[in-house]
Amino acid sequence: MTETLNSNMFFAYTDMILQLHGGVSQMVGWSEGCACHPPTQDPGGGAPTGNSRRKKRHDAARRAELGGELACPMQGRRAPELAAGESSVVMDRLGAMNIGYLVCAHQRLISPADWCVLQSDFEHGRARAQTLLSLKMKIWSQLPWLLRGLAHLCAREGSRVRSGSACTIL
Numbered sequence: 001m002t003e004t005l006n007s008n009m010f011f012a013y014t015d016m017i018l019q020l021h022g023g024v025s026q027m028v029g030w031s032e033g034c035a036c037h038p039p040t041q042d043p044g045g046g047a048p049t050g051n052s053r054r055k056k057r058h059d060a061a062r063r064a065e066l067g068g069e070l071a072c073p074m075q076g077r078r079a080p081e082l083a084a085g086e087s088s089v090v091m092d093r094l095g096a097m098n099i100g101y102l103v104c105a106h107q108r109l110i111s112p113a114d115w116c117v118l119q120s121d122f123e124h125g126r127a128r129a130q131t132l133l134s135l136k137m138k139i140w141s142q143l144p145w146l147l148r149g150l151a152h153l154c155a156r157e158g159s160r161v162r163s164g165s166a167c168t169i170l
Helices: 002-006 008-032 053-066 079-083 086-106 112-141 145-151 155-169
Strands: none
Touching: 008 086, 008 112, 079 086, 079 112, 079 145, 079 155, 086 112, 112 145, 145 155
Protein backbone atom coordinates (compact mmCIF):
# COMPACT_ATOMS: atom_id res chain seq x y z
CA MET A 1 0.00 0.00 0.00
CA THR A 2 2.81 2.41 0.90
CA GLU A 3 4.62 1.65 -2.35
CA THR A 4 1.47 2.46 -4.31
CA LEU A 5 0.97 5.77 -2.53
CA ASN A 6 4.62 6.71 -3.11
CA SER A 7 4.32 5.99 -6.84
CA ASN A 8 4.03 8.95 -9.20
CA MET A 9 2.22 6.68 -11.65
CA PHE A 10 -0.58 6.08 -9.13
CA PHE A 11 -1.28 9.80 -8.87
CA ALA A 12 -0.86 10.36 -12.61
CA TYR A 13 -3.31 7.55 -13.40
CA THR A 14 -5.79 8.82 -10.81
CA ASP A 15 -5.51 12.29 -12.30
CA MET A 16 -6.02 10.85 -15.79
CA ILE A 17 -9.28 9.22 -14.67
CA LEU A 18 -10.39 12.50 -13.11
CA GLN A 19 -9.56 14.32 -16.36
CA LEU A 20 -11.71 11.86 -18.34
CA HIS A 21 -14.57 12.40 -15.90
CA GLY A 22 -14.00 16.15 -16.00
CA GLY A 23 -14.25 16.14 -19.79
CA VAL A 24 -17.66 14.50 -19.62
CA SER A 25 -18.75 16.92 -16.87
CA GLN A 26 -17.59 19.88 -18.95
CA MET A 27 -19.49 18.51 -21.93
CA VAL A 28 -22.65 18.34 -19.82
CA GLY A 29 -21.97 21.91 -18.69
CA TRP A 30 -21.66 23.00 -22.32
CA SER A 31 -24.94 21.34 -23.24
CA GLU A 32 -26.72 23.04 -20.34
CA GLY A 33 -25.33 26.45 -21.32
CA CYS A 34 -26.32 28.75 -24.13
CA ALA A 35 -24.72 29.95 -27.35
CA CYS A 36 -25.16 33.63 -26.53
CA HIS A 37 -23.23 33.57 -23.23
CA PRO A 38 -19.95 31.67 -23.45
CA PRO A 39 -18.66 30.32 -20.14
CA THR A 40 -16.89 33.01 -18.15
CA GLN A 41 -13.57 32.47 -16.46
CA ASP A 42 -13.66 32.43 -12.68
CA PRO A 43 -10.69 33.41 -10.49
CA GLY A 44 -9.90 29.71 -10.02
CA GLY A 45 -8.89 29.41 -13.66
CA GLY A 46 -11.96 28.05 -15.43
CA ALA A 47 -15.70 28.13 -15.71
CA PRO A 48 -17.27 26.78 -12.54
CA THR A 49 -18.45 23.23 -13.06
CA GLY A 50 -20.16 20.59 -10.99
CA ASN A 51 -22.36 21.10 -7.97
CA SER A 52 -20.10 23.53 -6.11
CA ARG A 53 -20.89 26.64 -4.10
CA ARG A 54 -18.80 28.66 -6.54
CA LYS A 55 -21.00 27.47 -9.44
CA LYS A 56 -24.16 28.31 -7.52
CA ARG A 57 -22.84 31.82 -6.75
CA HIS A 58 -21.85 32.22 -10.41
CA ASP A 59 -25.34 31.14 -11.58
CA ALA A 60 -27.04 33.43 -9.04
CA ALA A 61 -24.92 36.38 -10.20
CA ARG A 62 -25.75 35.68 -13.84
CA ARG A 63 -29.48 35.41 -13.04
CA ALA A 64 -29.35 38.71 -11.15
CA GLU A 65 -27.45 40.33 -14.03
CA LEU A 66 -29.99 39.18 -16.61
CA GLY A 67 -32.99 39.73 -14.31
CA GLY A 68 -34.69 36.39 -14.82
CA GLU A 69 -35.38 33.01 -13.33
CA LEU A 70 -32.86 31.34 -15.62
CA ALA A 71 -29.37 32.63 -16.21
CA CYS A 72 -30.42 33.07 -19.85
CA PRO A 73 -33.67 32.30 -21.67
CA MET A 74 -31.67 30.24 -24.17
CA GLN A 75 -30.00 28.13 -21.46
CA GLY A 76 -30.04 24.45 -22.43
CA ARG A 77 -31.32 25.13 -25.94
CA ARG A 78 -28.46 23.73 -27.99
CA ALA A 79 -30.45 22.07 -30.77
CA PRO A 80 -28.84 24.10 -33.61
CA GLU A 81 -25.35 23.32 -32.32
CA LEU A 82 -26.17 19.64 -31.81
CA ALA A 83 -27.64 19.36 -35.31
CA ALA A 84 -24.50 20.99 -36.73
CA GLY A 85 -22.33 18.38 -34.99
CA GLU A 86 -20.65 20.74 -32.52
CA SER A 87 -20.86 18.26 -29.67
CA SER A 88 -18.02 16.20 -31.13
CA VAL A 89 -15.96 19.34 -31.76
CA VAL A 90 -16.44 20.43 -28.15
CA MET A 91 -15.54 16.96 -26.89
CA ASP A 92 -12.35 16.96 -29.03
CA ARG A 93 -11.33 20.36 -27.66
CA LEU A 94 -11.95 19.26 -24.09
CA GLY A 95 -9.92 16.10 -24.65
CA ALA A 96 -7.03 18.10 -26.08
CA MET A 97 -7.08 20.44 -23.08
CA ASN A 98 -7.18 17.53 -20.65
CA ILE A 99 -4.27 15.66 -22.26
CA GLY A 100 -2.37 18.96 -22.26
CA TYR A 101 -2.94 19.22 -18.53
CA LEU A 102 -1.63 15.69 -18.03
CA VAL A 103 1.48 16.47 -20.08
CA CYS A 104 2.24 19.55 -17.99
CA ALA A 105 1.47 17.90 -14.65
CA HIS A 106 2.85 14.38 -14.97
CA GLN A 107 5.00 13.62 -18.02
CA ARG A 108 8.25 14.69 -16.37
CA LEU A 109 7.47 12.77 -13.16
CA ILE A 110 6.95 9.30 -14.62
CA SER A 111 9.03 7.05 -16.84
CA PRO A 112 8.55 7.13 -20.63
CA ALA A 113 7.05 3.61 -20.53
CA ASP A 114 4.54 4.66 -17.87
CA TRP A 115 3.76 7.81 -19.86
CA CYS A 116 2.97 5.67 -22.92
CA VAL A 117 0.61 3.54 -20.84
CA LEU A 118 -1.06 6.62 -19.36
CA GLN A 119 -1.45 8.30 -22.74
CA SER A 120 -2.76 5.13 -24.35
CA ASP A 121 -5.32 4.57 -21.61
CA PHE A 122 -6.40 8.22 -21.78
CA GLU A 123 -6.89 8.01 -25.54
CA HIS A 124 -8.81 4.75 -25.13
CA GLY A 125 -11.11 6.34 -22.53
CA ARG A 126 -11.53 9.45 -24.65
CA ALA A 127 -12.37 7.37 -27.74
CA ARG A 128 -14.92 5.39 -25.75
CA ALA A 129 -16.57 8.58 -24.47
CA GLN A 130 -16.56 10.01 -28.01
CA THR A 131 -18.13 6.82 -29.40
CA LEU A 132 -20.87 6.81 -26.78
CA LEU A 133 -21.50 10.50 -27.40
CA SER A 134 -21.75 9.99 -31.15
CA LEU A 135 -24.21 7.12 -30.66
CA LYS A 136 -26.39 9.26 -28.41
CA MET A 137 -26.20 12.25 -30.75
CA LYS A 138 -26.77 10.31 -33.98
CA ILE A 139 -30.43 11.32 -34.04
CA TRP A 140 -29.35 14.94 -34.65
CA SER A 141 -27.91 13.93 -38.03
CA GLN A 142 -31.26 12.64 -39.29
CA LEU A 143 -34.38 14.41 -40.48
CA PRO A 144 -36.34 16.19 -39.02
CA TRP A 145 -33.84 16.92 -36.20
CA LEU A 146 -31.14 17.86 -38.69
CA LEU A 147 -33.20 20.87 -39.80
CA ARG A 148 -32.73 22.45 -36.37
CA GLY A 149 -29.21 23.27 -37.53
CA LEU A 150 -30.65 25.93 -39.86
CA ALA A 151 -31.09 28.16 -36.78
CA HIS A 152 -27.37 28.09 -35.97
CA LEU A 153 -25.91 31.45 -34.93
CA CYS A 154 -23.12 31.08 -37.49
CA ALA A 155 -24.52 31.55 -41.00
CA ARG A 156 -21.79 29.32 -42.48
CA GLU A 157 -22.85 26.42 -40.24
CA GLY A 158 -26.51 26.99 -41.13
CA SER A 159 -25.61 26.87 -44.83
CA ARG A 160 -23.61 23.69 -44.32
CA VAL A 161 -26.57 22.07 -42.55
CA ARG A 162 -28.91 23.29 -45.32
CA SER A 163 -26.79 21.75 -48.07
CA GLY A 164 -26.40 18.52 -46.08
CA SER A 165 -30.13 18.26 -45.39
CA ALA A 166 -30.93 18.91 -49.08
CA CYS A 167 -28.76 15.92 -49.98
CA THR A 168 -30.54 13.85 -47.35
CA ILE A 169 -33.99 14.77 -48.67
CA LEU A 170 -33.04 14.01 -52.27
